[in-house]
Amino acid sequence: MYLKVDSLEKRYGAFDPSVSNLSFSLAQGELLGLLGPSGCGKTTTLRMISGMVAATSGRILVGGHDVTGLPTYRRNMGVMFQSYALFPHMTVAENVAFGLEMRKHSKHEIAKRVESALAMVRLNGVGDRKPRQLSGGQQQRVALARALVFEPDILLLDEPLSNLDAKLRDDMRNEIREIQQRLRMTTIFVTHDQTEAMAICDRIVVMNKGRLEQIGTPHEIYETPATPMVADFVGRINRLKGTWRSDGAIDINGSMTIRASRPGARGAPVLVMVRPHRIGLVASGSAIPSAEHENVLAGTIRQVTYIGDTLQYSVEAAGARILVEKATTSAGDPFQSGAEVLLHWSEQDTLTFAADGER
């Protein structure tokens, strides 16, 4: 592993630690996402890795060398800041050249590399301008070029897309991924946006309240979340409270029975979670395809919300409200509010968590 973060902890005074017992590692050329709600400690973690904040305890290793005690300027890590942090008194070229100057490269070498770095982010010809004369997206590219031009060991991106508008964000996201893969740059990407993280990261670390909740590929995080927090954070989800029965099924409110692929201890309370778009919807009385491993539930549609690409149904079933999402078609809504329907979803899509100790 190229970068290793080992039992990292950060405390400010007597408060609960901002980050505690955090360990993960990155292979060379990997893009790792640090995902979590604001205040979860992801930015603090990034700052500890870059040396801007001293770790209270724990170690950070790059290529086998312990860098925990090194000052920022000796860590050789490129950082892209949320606010871009471009030097306002320098031109774009001077900004990009700064890291090379600090490394005492020759003037000729600096000019050459600045030019190719600006070309890499498709900003040829703006080298003489001041940062404030550029658009937000362009400033972003300058920041990226500046962080990459001196060939850092690791690239750290702190919420790099949050100051851009939605359309630009997607383009920039893909561009960052493309450049990262081309340079095989070991990268950590901090974000609170799960779509962003899923779209470009090789693996994701989900953090909550300073702790690591789960580490895994986007697929693992989404399909087999380790905790309800992760399940909740990476996409919309229905939650139902129930109890494990002796036959491995789950009893909810005494009126609903659900089967999951992994049964739990009898009598234990359980939290059941199902993603809205994994739930099928048919009219009451219709046949359900492959009913053998399906959970089936009768309900009444209470609300239909059309949001363009999807239809959201709020279904009342067994005393609970269950959200169902369907892709829209040009044919229009198949179900109206008040319609009697059957909900069905597979055992594999039924996520279960021990209900005690989780939120």
Add this chain to the structure above:
Amino acid sequence: MNTVSVNENPFGRKLVLACLLPILLVNIVAFMVPVLNLAAMSFRAASSTGSLEEGITVSTWLGLFGDGYYWSMVGRTVWFGILITIITLLLSYPLALFVSRREGSLKAFLVVVCISPLLISAVVRTYGWMVILGDQGVLPSLIRASGFTPPRLINNETGVIIGMVEILMPYMILSLLSGFGKLDATLEQAAGTLGARPFTVFRRVVLPLSLPGILLGCLLCFVLAVSSFITPKMLAGGRVSLLATEIYDQAIVTLNWPLAACLSVLILVVFGAALVLYGRLSKIVE
């Protein structure tokens, strides 16, 4: 400069003019007229009793230009102004930087502490320095007590510089703080991640970004240093003659108003030069 857009409101232009009129009148009556009057008076001559003689003459100006004494005084005044400004800047800068990096109520408190000397009249503060620096004062006594011979700290140039620097520091700190707006801790961190050591961060990022504040503070302190006469008069004991003290003497003691007027015009020229320099430098900094 921002221009106020008045096109959207039909009453706007008249309203703006009406609002500007009072301050315009005050400026004309209380500032422009006296300055012009002063300029006019420099072309009169004074009799030995102090009354103005009839007729317009350039004799005062000619006398001034022909006298090396006044030239050296102008030079000394400018040199003192620059020296005092530089020392004030060097002492104020670290303080202002420290204050600007605090946050919340601590910062507000520190700002108030820094400018609180302004609540006390410069005369009183200068008396304070006389008590501290005087031959039998606190500081020389302390130096004597520790077995050394104290240097002369009052009634000479040293005393004037010490007193002026302390008097001007609040103005410098305020100017610096207001000019630190572009300074952002993230920029310093960014420079660090790019490989800059702390001193390089200061030289390449902090200092250039605080230049607007430095220029403003220097202009303000220079002008105040050149024009102040109470502190130099009290701490110099009549041994250091500067433009401002000389004007005071000519106007109040010798009653040679035309000469005082000439010297005043001269001081205005010095200020004008300082302003032009400030304008040039600000443009470069931008």
